[in-house]
Amino acid sequence: MISNTEVIDILNKIGDKIIEEKDFLTELDRPIGDNDHGINMAKGFTEVKKKLEGMADADLGTIFKNTGMTLVSTVGGSSGPLYGTAFMKMGMTLGAKKEMSLEEFLGALQAGVEGVGQRGRSTTEEKTMLDAMVPALNAMKEACAAGQEAGSVLAAGVQAARAGVEHTKELIATKGRASYVGERGIGHQDPGATSFTFMLETAAANL
Ligand code: ADP
Ligand code: MG
16 A cells, blocks of 8 residues: 555655756757746746645645645646646545555546646647557556556556657657657657656655
């Protein structure tokens, strides 16, 4: 089981990682976007970290919902509402629980990933964060159903997310700002797929 205090700790570490990778994520957004993904995400997670300070006793629903609402309200770019929706959907799924099993985490993540697709009117193969999220989620569900322990399940997710990021290099974007550069985006990895992979790597390293 993963407790509320563990979730807060992991979200803080995800924030640290995103802040640490701010310049790299921004640089990825230069050739196929507007050079701000890392700036956007670091700004959002700086506020999330402040918000988490007062949440030590909160249930998982409250923790994830507040994380999502903070991202929506502080991030200017499209990644704010998209990641914000993902975290809010996770919160709605987990509700008043103060701890979650691996299956419950994956169920919440599934709702979050579906939320991104609804909010972004997007799906896989469009060179977005979904090209890391969906394969990662599928790999983790499969590993979990096969009875693997949490560490291997998360490791399978990280591996699939990294492969998804590599795959975005081959894709022509059909959603978001990267769609404006069309074929010229080939060879460049998607910033949002990369930031999601950093989040999952951080969760995997700290569970
Ligand atoms: P903006 O594009 O508004 O500047 P960011 O640079 O912060 O926002 O985020 C860009 C990332 O958002 C992209 O790399 C992509 O992964 C993701 N993204 C953009 N539009 C969509 C969408 N419709 N569906 C899913 N993800 C999207
Ligand atoms: Mg951008």
